[in-house]
Amino acid sequence: MLPEAVWRLKCSDRDSVVMSHRTIHLFRKGLRLHDNPTLLGALASSAALFPVYVLDHMFLEGAMRLGPLRWRFILQSLEDLDARLRALGSRLYVLRGSTAAVLRDLVTRWSVTQISYDTEVEPYYARMEQEIQALAQERGLQTYTHVSHTLYDLKRRCSTPAEPDPEQTYGVPSLADLGLENESEVLWPGGETHALQRLHKHFQSQGWVANFSKARTVPNSLLPSTTGLSPYLSLGCLSVRTFYHRLSSVYAQSKNHSLPPVSLQGQVLWREFFYTVASATPNFTKMQGNPICLQIDWYHDPEALEKWRTAQTGFPWIDAIMTQLRQEGWIHHLARHAVACFLTRGDLWISWEEGMKVFEEILLDADYSMNAGNWMWLSASAFFHKYTRIFCPVRFGRRTDPQGQYLRKYLPVLKNFPSQYIYEPWKAPEDVQLSAGCIIGKDYPHPMVCHIEASQRNLGLMRQVRIEQQNTAELTRDVADDPMEVGLKRELHEEEELLEGAEQHSKSKRFSGDADHKSQKLYC
The missing domain is CATH 3.40.50.620 (HUPs)
Incomplete structure (x- = not known):
């Protein structure tokens, strides 16, 4: 039996629409x-x-x-x-x-x-x-x-199909119907209704929208410090065009507003950038056969990868981020920077493709173009060339959350540690660990690497790769007459302000020798 799903157009007498x-x-x-x-x-x-x-x-x-x-x-x-x-x-x-x-x-x-x-x-x-x-x-x-x-x-209308049991035939299945289970709290309800509600809520504060600066949002706030619209844009529950024009309307009424690439409109332009590059680049989600990606001999270390994936690195800032990701399906963009840098060029020297696969599985806003593009960027395999900027897995988080509230929420095993030790619990005396009810090496792991040693080793490896593959590296390098160059420098400068003070700690750990060594920043 055919379902009669007829949509009736509401037309004026002068409209003529052929519906065949x-x-x-x-x-x-x-x-x-x-x-x-x-x-x-x-x-x-x-x-x-x-x-x-x-x-x-x-x-x-x-x-x-x-x-x-x-x-x-x-x-x-x-x-x-x-x-x-x-x-x-x-x-x-x-x-x-x-x-x-x-x-x-x-x-x-x-x-x-x-x-x-x-x-x-x-x-x-x-x-x-x-x-x-x-x-x-x-x-x-x-x-x-x-x-x-x-x-x-x-403005359309249609009748329901004349089927014996349309709900059983055409209904949306449950997770159980698909053989899946997930009992975690729903913090990001799916659908257009929630997307439009979230959009409306944020645009009630036009000053916040106009002055938004990506680099000044907080990666470890207990509530999202950004719009949280990315999952809805990724699945198309919210139109990116609607979002863009709503932003344009706010900017038109504001005498001063933030500018791309750090503004909200700048984030939309970055999205378009990655979509454009991905559409024209073969094997965009892979290293091999990808003409813009550096070919790097990454380590194959399944055990280390699993520790990173399951929040067992021994670095509370990294493990808290990965725990939030697994529980909620979303993390702040700077938190993504931290765990991506740690996995790849910062500490573990494991391929960005492995991290991309984990994000693709868990992130609610995982997107073919942006997921791969950002992993290439953060691993310095393409786009990003300041590879000497390495985020410290201790100081990066401590800078914006010195009391460790974010860590206490996502790593409750560490919640009783004093603030001075919570980012480095392995440094706590034995009596402090006993008092906190957490013995490092038993209840929570020791750090899986020495960050300073690993990052220095990886800097040398990356430097050699870029010397040997200079032509590939130049394919996505910024040029002086690029109109985005000024904005990019501003974005990087603002991120550096967020991490100010970190460089001083690392001066004694720097390589000696050539000028490139002298400019490296370990953020430790």
Whole structure:
């Protein structure tokens, strides 16, 4: 039996809209109704439109390494999208299986004549689009696709399908249905509704929006000191275009406001930058075969990688960050800097690809372009060339949270340590450790490396790599006439202000010799 999902356009007498197609609108990202030009365009040409999401478990797991936190966020976003569609008299049809196989079946069952979907840049979505185009050619279907970057006003209505049990057939599954478990608190509810609520809340304080500076936010505050919109932008629950124009409106009313690249609008431009580079760079998520990435002989050390991943490095600042990541699926961008530097060029000399995979599995805002791009940046494999800037896993966190409240929250085993020892508990006398109820080496691990020795060794390795691969290093080096150069220097300067005082401690630990050695900063 065919579901009669007819959307009725509200047109004036002078409007003339030809509605002839029976269309499947395939949601992938773009899980929203606001600013969805593909959906709007498909509606304009359709007598019947079926909103569909294919939960292609093998595709999603294979292409994106989704962990339970990310799965939960996706399912919540689907539930929210379904609720918003039902409020308009429609619903979301969620089906499980291979995308190509599901579409092939629905085309026949629903007498479909058109498939619409958002344009995406990731390689795995490009492969999916090839399968859709092949199906369309085989069945004589039309396709409609659009980059999701224009505003619209959706006023549509459709009836529910005449199915024996539509909820069982098309309902959003639970985590348990997918064989997954996650009992952690939901701090980032998925969906367009929560995205728009969060957006509205932040824009109530136009002064905060106008003066936002990325480098002056606090990485270890107990509540996010940034907008927290990144998970919603990543999955398309919030339109980046809507966000950008709301920012432009605030800036237009402000005599003075922060500027790119440290402003909120600058963060959107960085997002566009990584999307642009990723779309034009083969093997962007890999070192081998990636023309802009330095080819580095990273250590293969599964044991060290596992300690980093499971928050067992023995450095409380690093372990607290990784614990927050695992529990909540989100960490501040400077916290990401700290753990990425520690894993790669700072301490462990392990490939950025390994860190990227962990972030891809756990981060709610994991994104093909930005995840890989930022890992290359932070490991100094591409884009970032101040490789002598190494974040100390002790002083970096202590600078903005000297009492260690962040550590006490995410590492309760250390919560009774005095503030003077909580970032370096291995330095606490035995009686202090006994009083705190935590013996280092028993209840909490010793540091897995000596930071000063490891960072000095890695600086030498990185220096040699860059000498040998100078041509590759130059591919993404800043140039003097680059309009972003001034802004980038300002951003780096502000991050240095955040860490002021750290350089003095490291002076006695610096290499002696050439000028490059003299300029290194260990931030210890």
